[in-house]
Amino acid sequence: MTWTAHAERLAAMIGAANVLTTPEQKAPYLTEWRDKFPGKTPMVLRPGTTAEVSQVLTYLYAHDIRSVPQGGNTGLVGAQIPRESGDEVVVSLSRMTRVRDVDPDGYTMSVDSGVVLQQVQEEAEKVDRLFPLSLGSQGSCRIGGNISSNAGGTAVLSYGNTRDLVLGLEVVLPTGEVWDGLRTLRKDNTGYDLKQLFIGAEGTLGVVTGAALKLFPRPRKLEAAFVGLPSAEAALKLFSLARAQAGPVLTGFELMPRIGMEFCLAHLPGARAPLSATHPWYVLMELSSGSEAFPIHDLLEAILTEALSAGHATDAAIAQSVAQVSDFWRLRHGMSEVQKKEGGSIKHDVSVPVASIPAFLNEAIAAVEALLPGCRPVPFGHLGDGNIHFNISQPVGADKEAFLARWDEVNDLVHGIVHSYRGSISAEHGIGILKRDLLTRVKSPLELELMHRIKAAFDPKGLMNPGRLLRETRS
Numbered sequence: 225m226t227w228t229a230h231a232e233r234l235a236a237m238i239g240a241a242n243v244l245t246t247p248e249q250k251a252p253y254l255t256e257w258r259d260k261f262p263g264k265t266p267m268v269l270r271p272g273t274t275a276e277v278s279q280v281l282t283y284l285y286a287h288d289i290r291s292v293p294q295g296g297n298t299g300l301v302g303a304q305i306p307r308e309s310g311d312e313v314v315v316s317l318s319r320m321t322r323v324r325d326v327d328p329d330g331y332t333m334s335v336d337s338g339v340v341l342q343q344v345q346e347e348a349e350k351v352d353r354l355f356p357l358s359l360g361s362q363g364s365c366r367i368g369g370n371i372s373s374n375a376g377g378t379a380v381l382s383y384g385n386t387r388d389l390v391l392g393l394e395v396v397l398p399t400g401e402v403w404d405g406l407r408t409l410r411k412d413n414t415g416y417d418l419k420q421l422f423i424g425a426e427g428t429l430g431v432v433t434g435a436a437l438k439l440f441p442r443p444r445k446l447e448a449a450f451v452g453l454p455s456a457e458a459a460l461k462l463f464s465l466a467r468a469q470a471g472p473v474l475t476g477f478e479l480m481p482r483i484g485m486e487f488c489l490a491h492l493p494g495a496r497a498p499l500s501a502t503h504p505w506y507v508l509m510e511l512s513s514g515s516e517a518f519p520i521h522d523l524l525e526a527i528l529t530e531a532l533s534a535g536h537a538t539d540a541a542i543a544q545s546v547a548q549v550s551d552f553w554r555l556r557h558g559m560s561e562v563q564k565k566e567g568g569s570i571k572h573d574v575s576v577p578v579a580s581i582p583a584f585l586n587e588a589i590a591a592v593e594a595l596l597p598g599c600r601p602v603p604f605g606h607l608g609d610g611n612i613h614f615n616i617s618q619p620v621g622a623d624k625e626a627f628l629a630r631w632d633e634v635n636d637l638v639h640g641i642v643h644s645y646r647g648s649i650s651a652e653h654g655i656g657i658l659k660r661d662l663l664t665r666v667k668s669p670l671e672l673e674l675m676h677r678i679k680a681a682f683d684p685k686g687l688m689n690p691g692r693l694l695r696e697t698r699s
Contacts, residue, residue, distance in 0.1 A: 282400025295369030301656025337368025374424035376652030394434035452503030476510030576647035
C-alpha cells in the first residue's frame with residue numbers, strides 16, 4: 225500500500241487537516257534546536273484525543289509502520305525526530321491540550337500530555353498551588369515530553385525530577401491498547417509501578433496521552449542572591465553551608481562560570497551584571513517559603529554573611545524585587561542559548577556525586593583545554609543535584625565544522641572522566657540517538673538485556689520510536 229493510501233485511511237480517523245503531508249506542513253516537525261538530527265517523514269499525524277491516538281497506533285501496528293511520538297520538539301538528543309530513512313511517521317501530541325482536572329485540596333492536576341509546561345505552572349498558580357518543574361524551554365516543551373525524558377530543571381534540589389512529580393499516567397501502547405493508570409493516589413502498593421517504566425522511556429514503550437501530577441504549596445516568600453566566588457571548591461562549601469542552615473527552604477543552587485556570564489552579557493538583550501566586579505565563578509541561590517512569617521530574608525543574609533567571612537564568597541547581591549529575581553534567572557536560563565552566538569559548542573549533560581563536582585570540573589577543564597588548545601569550557605548547571613552541563617565552545621576564530629567534527633573524541637574524554645567519578649553520561653536530557661551507542665560502555669550486559677526484554681514485552685514488533693535509547697534488534 226502506498227503512503228498516499230495510508231494517509232487517506234488515517235485522515236478518515238483524525239481528519240484530513242491533521243494528516244500533514246506537504247514539505248511545508250511537515251517542516252516544523254523535522255528539525256530540532258541543535259540541528260544535529262535532520263529528519264524525513266512521509267506524514268505527520270496530529271490526533272486530538274486518546275481514542276484517536278489509539279486508532280492511529282492500532283492502524284500503524286497492523287501495517288508494520290514505525291512511529292515517532294513528538295511533544296514540543298524541544299528534546300536535545302534526537303529522540304523526537306524521524307530518521308532520514310523516511311519510513312517513520314511522526315505522531316504529534318500538540319493538539320492534546322486539555323486540562324482535565326485540578327484538585328487543589330488533593331494537590332493534584334490531571335492534564336493531556338500535549339499541555340505546555342508553562343500552562344501547567346499557570347493552572348497551578350490559579351488555585352494557589354505550585355507545579356515546580358522549571359526549564360528554560362517551559363514556554364514550548366510539553367508535559368508528555370517532560371515525562372518521556374524524565375526532565376530535570378532548576379528545582380530538582382527540592383522537588384525532584386519529573387519522575388518524582390507524576391502520580392499516574394494514561395498510555396497508548398504500540399498495539400493501540402490503552403492503559404488507564406491515571407490515578408492520583410499517594411500510596412498504592414498493588415504490584416509493579418508500571419508508570420515508572422514509561423517515565424524516561426523516550427517514547428519507546430508507548431505514547432503518554434495523560435498525566436496526573438503532584439502539586440505543592442505555592443511559596444509565599446522568595447529570595448534570590450547572585451554570588452561571586454573564587455573557585456568551584458568555594459561554591460561547594462557555600463552549598464554545604466546553605467543546605468545545612470536552610471534545609472528544604474533552599475530551592476535553587478545554580479553554578480555558572482565567568483565565561484558563561486560574559487556570553488550572557490554580550491548576547492542577551494538588556495542583560496546586566498548583578499555584581500560590579502567579575503569573578504571566576506557565580507552561584508544563583510534561591511530560598512523560598514510557604515509562610516509569610518518565616519524570616520527568609522534574614523536567613524539568606526546570615527548565610528551570605530558567614531560565607532563572605534569564611535572566604536567561600538567574595539561578593540553577593542540580593543534581589544530587591546520580583547523583577548530582579550527574574551533578571552537573575554534569565555541569566556542562568558540564557559546560558560545555553562547564548563553559546564550558539566559564539567560558534568560551535570560540544571555539549572555534555574553529565575552528573576557526578578555532589579562532593580566530586582570541584583574535582584571533576586578541575587580535571588575535565590584541564591583535559592579538554594589540553595586536547596583542544598584555545599577552546600572555551602562553559603560548564604554550568606545544577607550543583608545542588610550534581611548535574612553539570614559541561615559544554616565547550618570553539619576557539620575564537622576557529623572553523624566551526626572542524627571543531628564539531630571532534631565531538632566524539634571530546635565525548636570520549638569527558639565521559640571517561642565522568643565514569644571515573646562513578647557519574648552518569650546523561651543526567652536529564654535522555655539518551656535518544658545521540659548517546660545510544662554510549663550505553664554499552666556504562667551499562668552492564670545484564671542491564672542492557674533487561675531493557676531489551678522490557679522493550680520486547682511492550683513493543684514486540686519494534687515499531688515505537690525504534691533505534692532510540694536502545695539499538696534495534698530486528699532487521
